[in-house]
Amino acid sequence: xxxxxxSVVAQVGSIILGKEHQIRLAIACLLxxxxxxxxxxxxxxxxxxAHALATSLGMGFQRIQFTSDLLPADIIGVSIYNxxxxxxxxxxxxIFSQVVLADEVNRATxxxxxxxxxAMEEHQVTTEGETRHLPEPFFVIATQNPSYQVxxxxxxxxxxxxxxxxxxxxxxxxxxxxxxxxxxxxxDLLAALKPAMRPQELAALQHRAQQVHSSSAxxxxxxxxxxxxxxxxxxxxxxxxxxxxxxxxxxxAWALMAERDHVVPEDVQAVLPAVVGHRLVRAGxxxxxxxxxxxxxxxxxxxxx
Amino acid sequence: xxxxxxxxxxxxxxxxxxxLTMVAAPHVFYLRWWTIALVSALIAWRxxxxxxxxxxxxxxxxxxxxxxxxxGVFISYRTIxxxxxxxxxxxxxxxxxxxxxxxxxxxxxxxxxxxFLVITNFLRDQTIxxxxxxxxxxxxxxxxxxxxxYARAEPAFRVQLRMAGVLLAQSVPLMLVLFLLFPRVPGPLxxxxxxxxxxxxxxxxxxxxxxxSKLTLSDAVxxxxxxxxxxxxxxxxxxxxxxxxxxxxxxxxxxxxxYNTPLPKTEGEAVSYExxxxxxxxxxxxxxxxxxxxxxxxxxxxDFQIYANQPVKNRVRYDMLSYLNASxxxxxxxxxxxxxxxxxxxxxxxxxxxxxSLREKHADDLPLVEAVLRMFRDQNFFYTLExxxxxxxxxxxxxxxxxxxxxxxxASAFAVLMRGAGIPARIVTGYQGGDMNEFGNYLIVRQAxxxxxxxxxxxxxxxxxxxxxxxxxxxxxxxxxxxxxPATDPLPFMVRGDIEWLxxxxxxxxxxANSWNQWxxxxxxxxxxxxxxxxxxxxxxxxxxTAILFFLAGVIVATLTxxxxxxxxxxxxxxxxxxxxxxxxxLRRKGLSRDPTEGPVDYARRVEGSRPDLKPAVAAITxxxxxxxxxxxxxxxxxxxxxxxxxxxxx
Numbered sequence: 001x002x003x004x005x006x007s008v009v010a011q012v013g014s015i016i017l018g019k020e021h022q023i024r025l026a027i028a029c030l031l032x033x034x035x036x037x038x039x040x041x042x043x044x045x046x047x048x049x050a051h052a053l054a055t056s057l058g059m060g061f062q063r064i065q066f067t068s069d070l071l072p073a074d075i076i077g078v079s080i081y082n083x084x085x086x087x088x089x090x091x092x093x094x095i096f097s098q099v100v101l102a103d104e105v106n107r108a109t110x111x112x113x114x115x116x117x118x119a120m121e122e123h124q125v126t127t128e129g130e131t132r133h134l135p136e137p138f139f140v141i142a143t144q145n146p147s148y149q150v151x152x153x154x155x156x157x158x159x160x161x162x163x164x165x166x167x168x169x170x171x172x173x174x175x176x177x178x179x180x181x182x183x184x185x186x187x188d189l190l191a192a193l194k195p196a197m198r199p200q201e202l203a204a205l206q207h208r209a210q211q212v213h214s215s216s217a218x219x220x221x222x223x224x225x226x227x228x229x230x231x232x233x234x235x236x237x238x239x240x241x242x243x244x245x246x247x248x249x250x251x252x253a254w255a256l257m258a259e260r261d262h263v264v265p266e267d268v269q270a271v272l273p274a275v276v277g278h279r280l281v282r283a284g285x286x287x288x289x290x291x292x293x294x295x296x297x298x299x300x301x302x303x304x305x
Numbered sequence: 306x307x308x309x310x311x312x313x314x315x316x317x318x319x320x321x322x323x324x325l326t327m328v329a330a331p332h333v334f335y336l337r338w339w340t341i342a343l344v345s346a347l348i349a350w351r352x353x354x355x356x357x358x359x360x361x362x363x364x365x366x367x368x369x370x371x372x373x374x375x376x377g378v379f380i381s382y383r384t385i386x387x388x389x390x391x392x393x394x395x396x397x398x399x400x401x402x403x404x405x406x407x408x409x410x411x412x413x414x415x416x417x418x419x420x421f422l423v424i425t426n427f428l429r430d431q432t433i434x435x436x437x438x439x440x441x442x443x444x445x446x447x448x449x450x451x452x453x454x455y456a457r458a459e460p461a462f463r464v465q466l467r468m469a470g471v472l473l474a475q476s477v478p479l480m481l482v483l484f485l486l487f488p489r490v491p492g493p494l495x496x497x498x499x500x501x502x503x504x505x506x507x508x509x510x511x512x513x514x515x516x517x518s519k520l521t522l523s524d525a526v527x528x529x530x531x532x533x534x535x536x537x538x539x540x541x542x543x544x545x546x547x548x549x550x551x552x553x554x555x556x557x558x559x560x561x562x563x564y565n566t567p568l569p570k571t572e573g574e575a576v577s578y579e580x581x582x583x584x585x586x587x588x589x590x591x592x593x594x595x596x597x598x599x600x601x602x603x604x605x606x607x608d609f610q611i612y613a614n615q616p617v618k619n620r621v622r623y624d625m626l627s628y629l630n631a632s633x634x635x636x637x638x639x640x641x642x643x644x645x646x647x648x649x650x651x652x653x654x655x656x657x658x659x660x661x662s663l664r665e666k667h668a669d670d671l672p673l674v675e676a677v678l679r680m681f682r683d684q685n686f687f688y689t690l691e692x693x694x695x696x697x698x699x700x701x702x703x704x705x706x707x708x709x710x711x712x713x714x715x716a717s718a719f720a721v722l723m724r725g726a727g728i729p730a731r732i733v734t735g736y737q738g739g740d741m742n743e744f745g746n747y748l749i750v751r752q753a754x755x756x757x758x759x760x761x762x763x764x765x766x767x768x769x770x771x772x773x774x775x776x777x778x779x780x781x782x783x784x785x786x787x788x789x790x791p792a793t794d795p796l797p798f799m800v801r802g803d804i805e806w807l808x809x810x811x812x813x814x815x816x817x818a819n820s821w822n823q824w825x826x827x828x829x830x831x832x833x834x835x836x837x838x839x840x841x842x843x844x845x846x847x848x849x850x851t852a853i854l855f856f857l858a859g860v861i862v863a864t865l866t867x868x869x870x871x872x873x874x875x876x877x878x879x880x881x882x883x884x885x886x887x888x889x890x891x892l893r894r895k896g897l898s899r900d901p902t903e904g905p906v907d908y909a910r911r912v913e914g915s916r917p918d919l920k921p922a923v924a925a926i927t928x929x930x931x932x933x934x935x936x937x938x939x940x941x942x943x944x945x946x947x948x949x950x951x952x953x954x955x956x
Contacts, residue, residue, distance in 0.1 A: 215935045217882075231455070233311060262936035265904035303901035 005205070005257055007196045012052045015189050016045050018176025022167050024257060025274050026053055026141075030202075031209045031253040034164020034246065035120050035140040037105075037278065044169045046143040047103055051190055053141065054099035057202055058195030060135070062097035064116075066108035068151065072115035076125045090127070095119050098135050098199075102142040106152040116140070117159045137202065157237075157279075164246050165271070166278035205256070212252040213262040220305040221265050222248050225272070228302045229280060235294075236281040247275045265304045272299060309410040313453075318355040318406065320449040320462065321415055322348060325403075328422045328442045329396050335429065337381050340393050343374060347400030354404075362404055371401050388428050395425065412453055419446045433821050444469050478861045486854040488847035489830040507585035508546045508734050510559040512757060514699050517734070518690050518711040521786065523752040526583050527736060528591055529819055531747040533577040537593070539738055540782050541629045543758065543770065544591045544750060546735035548608040550644055552724075554652030555699050557717060557732045560608070560644070573630035581622045581822060588612045591735060591750075593627035594770060600625065607641070608731065609633065622827055635767035637729075642762060645729030653700040653721060660725025670728055670763055677722050678776045681715065684708070688715075688778035712781070715773040716757040729762035733770070738785045744816035754786055880944060881933040888926055888951045905931055926950050 005027065012023045026049065029036045038046045047063075054061035064075055077093030094100065095116070102116055119125050120140050124133045142163065145152060160166070172180060183189075214222075222244055230238030239247075248263075250271040255263045273295035280294050326348065333341055347370075354361060374397040375385060382390035399418060406412055423439050423446070447469035452459060459465075507527065509516065528544075549557035575597065582590060590603055590611040599605045600623035603613045613621070648657065667673040687709040695702045695714075700721045703714050710718075716732050723730035737756035739748035758772040775782040824832075837845045842853070889899045892912060899908045909927035913920045929947040932938035 213935075213937050217879075217934050260936075262931075264906055264931055264935045266906045269904060269907075300902055304904060 004197045004201055008053075008056045011056045011193065011196050012049065015052045015186060015193070016049050016169075017179050017183075018172045019045075019049075019169055022169055023049070023053075024254075025165060025167050025271065028250060028253040028257055028271065029165040029274070030057070030137075030139055031205055031256060032164060032246075032249040033137065033139075033206055034249065035142070035162060037160070037163040037166040038141065038143045038169065039146060039166055039278075040143075040169045041146060044171065045186075046169060047101065048186055048190065049169065050099075050101040050103075050141040050143065052193060054101070055190065055193040056196045057099070058197050058199055059098035059137070059139070059202070061099045061101065062094040063101040063103060064094045065103045066105050066112065068107060068109060070108045070112040072112055073127075075112065075115050076119070076127055079128055088128075090130075090132075092132075095125060096132075096134060098137055098139065100138075100140045102140060104145060105142040106144040106154055108153065110153055110156075113153065113155060113159065116142075117155075117162055120162050137199075137206065157281075160278045161240065161242060163278065164250060165274035167274050209249075209253040209256045212255050212260070214248060214252065215262065217305065218251075218263050218265065218268070219248075221268060221302075222251075224305055225268070225298065225302050229276075229298065232301070234283055234297070236283050239276060239279060243276065243279045247272065250275050269299050309408065309413070311409045312407060313409055313412045315355045315358070316459075317412055317449070317453055318351070318403075320445075320452055321406070321412060321419075322352055322403070324442065324445040324449045325399060325415065325419050325422070327445055328419050328426070328439075329399065331426050331429070331435070331438070332392055332396055335389065336393055336396065339377060339381075340374075340397060343377075344396055344400040347397075347404060351400075351403040351406075361407060364405070367401055367404055371398065374398075374401070392425050392428070395422065409453060413450070416446060416450045416453070419449075431826050433818060436821075440473075444473060447472055475865055478865075479858060482854060482857045482861060484825075484828070485833070485836065486850050486857065488850045489828065489833050507587060507752065508589065508755060509587075510547050510549075512549055512557040512713055512717070512732060512734055513555060514692070514695050514703075514710070514714055514717065517713045517755045517757055518692065520755040521690055521711075521753040525752045526815070527585070527750045527752050527754070528580050528582040529747050529749050530581075530739065531579045531745075533579075536741065536748065537576055537629060539785075540775075541593065542738050542748075543594045543733075543756075543772075544736040544739075545594050545596070545609060545611075545733060546589050546591055547733075548606075548610050548760075549732040549734065550608075550647075552647070552649065552717075552721070554649045555697075557720075559610075573628050576627050576629060577624070578627075579622060579624050581620060581819070581827070582617055583620055584618050586616050586618060588614075588616050590617070590621070590623065592625045593629065594733075595628055595631050595633050596625060597628050597631070598624075598626040607638070620822060620827060622823070622829075632767045634762065635765065637762060637767065642729045645731050645762060646724050646727065648721065648724050653698045655698070655701040656704055656718065656721050657725040659704070660722045663722070664726040670761075673726055673728070674723070674761065674771065677719060678771070678773065681719075681773055681776045686710075686715070686777045688774065688781065712774040713757045715777060716759050719771065719773040720759045723759065723761050731760050731768075733758055733760055737772075737782060740785070740812075742812045742816050742819075744813045745819055747816075747819065749812075749815055749819075756781075879934075881930065881947065884944075884948045884951045885926075885930045885934070888930075888954060891951075891954055905934075922950065922954050926954065 008027060009020065009023055013020050016023060026036055026038075030053070038049065040046055051061065051063075064070075073093070075093050075095050077091050077096065079088040079090045081087075082089045100116075105113060105116065115125075119134060123136075123138050124131055126132070144155070171177075225247070226239045226241075226244040229235050247268060251263045251267040254267040254271050255261075258267070260267075276295055276298065280298075282294060329344070351361075353359075375394065378390050378393050378397070379385050382393065384390050385394055399415075399422065402411070402415055402418065406415055420443070423442050426435060426439055429435075444466060448462065448465040451465045451468050451472075452462065508520070547559050550560040551558045576593060578593075580591065590600060590613055592611055595609055596605065596611060599611060600621075602615075603611050603623075605611050663673055663676055667676060685708060688711070689709050690711060692703075692710040692714060693707045695707065699714075700718050703710055703718050713734075720730040720732055734755070734757045736750045736754045737758075738754050739750040740754075741748055756774070758770060758774065760768045760770055762768050772782065833850075834845060837843075837850075842849070845853075885905070889908075892898070895916075897912050897915065903911075905927050909923050912923050916923075926947065929938075929943055929950065933943055933947060
């Protein structure tokens with residue numbers, strides 16, 4: 001079982017060079033049935049990562065390029081009058097896919113953003129009074145540019161909270177970059193990519209991730225972390241219960257990937273930056289500093305009970 | 306931790322307002338109206354600004370108000386020092402401080418100001434209710450202080466009050482040690498050089514008809530007495546106070562100078578007791594007839610009045626010894642005897658006439674005395690708290706017209722008749738009787754028990770006490786004043802003993818108040834020495850006391866810390882965790898301590914990195930620990946395996 005995960009890691013890692021930790025986080029996010037937000041400057045491989053993940057996991061993949069004139073109908077789909085049958089027929093939008101890559105999600109207007117985010121939360125869309133279920137598994141990978149860039153509509157905190165993880169890719173190290181420069185065209189590599197996992201296997205893994213044991217001592221730790229963020233004046237707001245739950249789910253998936261049937265505090269610490277980085281805002285900090293800094297600070301503040 | 310420069314939240318302002326208003330509230334009764342108005346206005350202003358989230362006033366405005374208030378205090382009190390002016394100034398500044406309370410640091414400062422203000426309340430009143438009220442204030446202030454340390458997710462104020470209660474309870478042992486052992490200075494705990502005792506009721510150095518019956522309206526405690534052995538019989542309970550020699554026809558007054566008389570022979574039944582005298586701003590100290598001892602800082606006069614060197618402005622406690630049946634004054638100074646015969650010419654002629662006729666009938670002194678007493682008994686004299694008013698010749702009017710009077714009427718009339726008949730006589734005022742408090746086994750003597758009686762001088766027997774009141778109303782002496790006067794007479798509520806449960810209630814309350822007086826307010830250097838002596842610490846110098854104090858305080862703090870730590874550790878009662886902590890401890894001693902935020906796997910990796918030789922043992926222990934604590938392993942064998950491995954582990 002773990003071999004299939006490792007092969008996905010290896011396969012994606014052959015395209016996105018030198019970013020194994022981020023790839024693992026992305027897979028853990030998926031195993032925990034959460035949505036993933038990748039935030040970084042253009043050109044570091046956000047879209048490539050999303051694409052590679054979807055293909056390697058053997059899932060249907062649709063990409064929506066978010067722009068400022070994108071409308072909700074462009075995402076969800078639209079009913080068109082069929083002259084032959086004499087009634088309206090629904091033409092499903094790109095959202096009806098197992099993996100949806102929402103590229104540059106913060107370039108769209110809040111209206112379009114909310115159409116996507118509603119689908120993420122409910123796993124269904126409602127148009128023209130009809131509710132339609134989205135396929136399972138349903139996984140949104142959104143990418144966004146750092147919010148200080150021109151022409152962005154930053155996602156509000158309440159919508160950021162719907163992403164289980166936010167990861168940064170960052171520049172590759174020199175070795176990886178050299179390999180990238182020497183290697184083949186990424187686009188060709190992507191096109192040649194074969195699924196490393198069948199959908200049933202993925203569903204089974206997602207189910208097993210939920211079964212990973214978290215002892216009361218571990219729950220104490222998760223609670224201690226949440227409690228600390230609520231007590232201290234370091235952050236504008238403390239972690240919500242949903243955030244604590246997200247932390248636990250992510251840590252379970254991480255434990256599963258490490259082939260353990262139980263969660264250890266190190267799992268929590270490993271996923272903490274990706275899980276809380278976009279949920280906590282340091283008090284008095286308008287720049288919304290890097291999530292890694294916040295998480296490192298937080299880890300150093302909370303003793304493991 | 307919270308940042309002291311952080312702006313203070315509105316709810317914290319509200320808590321501060323609550324606690325400091327509570328502390329300052331008792332001062333309202335003593336402050337000038339403008340101070341109260343000013344402070345109320347300042348506080349209301351601050352509350353409004355905090356509620357509406359408006360900016361606080363500028364510093365210059367506050368400085369101006371502060372200067373104005375200081376000037377106002379100076380104009381009102383003619384000083385800015387001393388108790389009244391000082392407290393007024395402090396309260397005004399408290400209101401002003403509110404108006405510049407912006408940050409957490411300011412609020413903390415206010416908290417400490419509040420603690421200080423608690424003390425100022427004791428400058429006025431040191432009774433138990435004040436103590437309890439101030440305790441409540443301290444509780445609220447402490448809770449406010451706790452709440453200041455929450456930046457967010459603050460629990461309800463109720464929870465913080467409980468936390469404050471726990472904190473205060475933990476500090477009780479330390480408080481006791483500090484109280485008992487802190488080196489004492491002589492004098493009262495809250496002594497202030499000025500402002501004390503403007504008007505207190507009590508006996509005076511003159512006696513006119515009506516002066517004592519006025520006193521019976523007061524149920525204030527005059528003094529309390531604790532007898533070493535059993536209580537003497539009621540009719541011996543004559544507490545001697547001012548002795549009056551001089552009579553102007555209406556008013557008796559104390560002699561301004563004293564005849565030199567030695568202390569009485571120490572013979573007969575001796576009674577030892579301890580008197581706690583309430584302050585009455587006069588110099589008399591009371592003792593049973595006839596005192597055989599003089600308390601420190603006091604002297605005794607020829608007529609056996611005990612005088613303190615200074616007016617009694619604070620509660621004093623003294624040991625006394627009295628001889629109930631001693632004879633005294635047999636060899637009285639003849640100037641004194643002549644003085645005891647003086648009668649002003651032209652007053653009370655009918656009384657003198659009566660005295661002369663009695664003298665003709667009875668040659669001997671004793672039959673004459675008996676005849677007068679018989680007259681009081683048989684001729685329908687009436688004992689009442691509300692005697693009719695008397696005119697220019699009060700004794701005449703009393704003897705022949707009204708025939709209703711209080712003890713001073715009877716004593717005065719009797720003394721006049723004695724002097725008229727040539728028997729030296731003087732009036733003794735004081736108290737008669739007392740109320741036994743069975744809770745604390747001591748006697749309460751109230752102002753209402755003020756009494757006057759007569760001493761006559763008989764050859765060979767010296768001064769003899771005659772109480773004419775007891776002839777008219779034997780109940781006064783045998784059962785106390787409440788039994789003796791008619792039920793319609795206005796006797797203070799506390800003196801009446803009609804309702805049994807009420808009587809018990811007030812006696813138990815008095816017992817508490819008395820214990821408080823004796824052991825808390827009256828905890829003098831002598832008491833301290835006595836207490837320490839009784840636990841085997843003799844001649845305790847202040848250096849010794851300080852050393853003991855610090856030792857005990859250290860022990861208490863250490864004990865509390867140990868208890869708190871144990872409570873912390875109780876959470877790691879889990880044997881798995883305990884074993885692992887032992888393991889970490891062993892590594893710590895080798896310089897490989899585990900950071901509290903470091904997970905076991907990371908820790909093991911780090912240890913293995915720096916001590917590859919330990920790798921198998923560390924890996925096994927960590928694996929077992931993780932399986933037991935975070936995994937699904939529940940077996941006792943695994944636990945025992947872990948414990949064994951930890952035991953055998955050595956770095």
